[in-house]
Amino acid sequence: MVKFSKYESRGQTKWQYYGHAGVDPKTGDKIKLRKKGFSSKAEAKLHYERALDRVRSQGTEKRIKYADLYALFLDFYRDTGVTESTVIKYRLDSEGHILPYLGKYYVDSLTVPDLQKWVAQVRAKRKDFRKIVGHARAVLNFGVQEGYLSENPLAKVIISPSKERYQERRISASQNVYTPEQLVTFLDFCRDHLEFQKYVYFRLLAFTGLRRGEALALLKSDINQDDRSIVVNKTLAEGPDNATVVAHHTKTGNADHGETKVYLDQHTFELVMELYGKAIVKGSWHQVVDVSLSEYLFASPRNMSHFHRAAPNEWLAKLWRKYEAELAKLGLHRISPHGFRHSQATLLYELGIDPKDAQHRLRHKNLKTTMDIYTHISKDRKASIADELDAFSARGTTLGTKVIQFPTQKERESLL
Template sequence: MVKYEKYETKTGKIRWEYYEYYGLDTKTGKQIRLRGKGFDSKAKAKLDFQRKLKVIQDGEKITMHKKIKFKELLNEYLIYFKDSGIKPGTYKKFKDEMDRYAIPVIGEMYINEIDINDCQNAYDAIRKRRKDHRKIKNQIKTIFDFGITKQYITSNPMQYVLVSKTDLRYKKRRLDSSENFYTPEQLMTFLEAYKEVEEFQKFVYFRLLAFTGLRRGEALALFESDLLRNEKAIKVTKTLTEDANGKDLVADTPKTETSNGLVYLDDDTYHYIIELINHRNTYDNYGNLTYIHNNKYLFVSPKTGKHYHRSAPNDWLKNFFDRNEDALKKRGLHRITPHGFRHSQATLLFELGVDPKNAQYRLRHKNLKTTMDIYTHLSDNQKQGTTQQLNAFSSGVPTSVPTFSKTGKKES
């Protein structure tokens, strides 16, 4: 007889589960056990049990149309996924993650035979390798949901997997967002140091990221014609991304619909861009003649005469820090990624007192919540400074609003 039981999750929620031994499968000789858990009421648990029981009693078993393996189901889903309007880079990343984490574990199994134990083992293996193991688990669950839609299976075994934290220490692959930015003072120090020893074109690239908040691929995909001289603005209509095969692709749309639009330039950044355009072929900081072919792109690789590769800005930063790490540390500069300059622009807007709605427009965030999350994080970092200002006010010491002084010949 089926048993229904309540249990408490690690987060303190009450859930229902059921289990029953039904008998032996006459074809395979395997035991048939009906199980389910995670229901927020006994009634829902009963309903799920009755549905599974009816499938067996009607002789449908689990396979309703055809018997396929998980890797075959994945291939069917990828065709649908690719045609759904998803960006090529997103498609490739999803496929690569499934090939790396799901296929080696359950790829050769028939989907009607995959049970909760198989899924739990797969998840536990992923959890040891990925910090974002929940994301991979949900991706696999999406594949099974697709199988239900196609009527290959009637339930999703991945939905019953127990998700837990781990004490494992993962290899740090990227900077935390709390580290991946510069304060306004650090930003100006970095740009001046970079301009001293690196190619002018690369300096202009990072200056543009820092003072506009453009994403790495958006800046690399810019044409010279995207500079609107009358408005002193950059027109953002495309980005450099990857196709399904991992090759660079200039996409006609940026990351989101709200990424399209004009981004206005401060005077210094505008003049740097004009100088770059007017003096393409010039000596770099190493004394070498940098010859740029006639090209439509704003940032042009001397080697190919076309846009740079998406990974180029990461290499520029890595090489710069590797060569000058000790000197940069003395100036209070740590390593950041190209996306860190976008965070630095948000920091600068916050420090200048720009309201979140205007900051959202400039950073081209789809949702105001994204901008508010950044501002809230920055505000948390300012709490100690606020307390010091309050102490000074309480004791009668005049306080002043921090201002940016000129460093060298440039200011923000």
């Protein structure tokens, strides 16, 4: 629909038009066509028709906006079997850093310069911007799969290396583990310097391979005294507004029953039962708090419920801030709560546990995951053997108390 009208300008009669020509190919908003300064209505009408033809020549194919494609992808993502906490993290990242920028655009109208500009904006705000870019890339790849795009324009965006070196936020995987000897040393230190509740928590992680959220979600009713086992069928997950919620599933729960039994060694079981019977723990201000009525094994003195899922990280951070020098003298380095799971895998390897049995205890969905860990540990051991041989070769062979030095090249030549 278009409207033509007359108006006066410097004593002369002029014509103008105002109308709409469909929707904008990027935003879906109405395209407004307006122009004035024509000498006659016929001239204004001709100009409008040409402008309308230019807009219509762009095509009217079926299209979808990024926000709508994202909603479709989120349903698809859930169906792949990821946990709800993973979906929540994906949603929070997307709604905070992608949808405000790209959500209103039709995906087939997004250009490489558009996306290059968006990446620069995210990069300025997030150190882990590559993760955010990966989220958007997955949605656009889904758009290609569903026929809304012929190719993913984000694949052509150049992400240059950062000139600024950020401090690692996470401990590297190769460092996030204790040897069996270090594990025992650390737990002995925790026994003497941490509250009993926290000591038992880290002991349980180290000797069962439980994930941090699985251990925090344990109820007293999950403990089976008949066979020294615990039932693992839930975990703590990240909910809206950074809240911690109980998810009644685990990352790799039993496909038939949604739960797994994990058996405890005698000493760990005795510690768990001792904690079970304890009614008193220290609060944040060192006050005495009775948590005997809580259903949780690791009950928070603040609310008698479970701790926040970040609590174990805070416990470790506080321990290292206070005792860093002492821990370093003991030959220890800092690991994360998940590092105790890695340490359990290392312990199983050192004990010669069959990979299939280790898979069951660690509750890996695939044996390949367990084998990858065992292979990595094996490579480290082989490398350490080579290091020992290097040191041996450098100092010579020791026979009893006599050191035999290998002759140098010059000494060998003199004997010829």
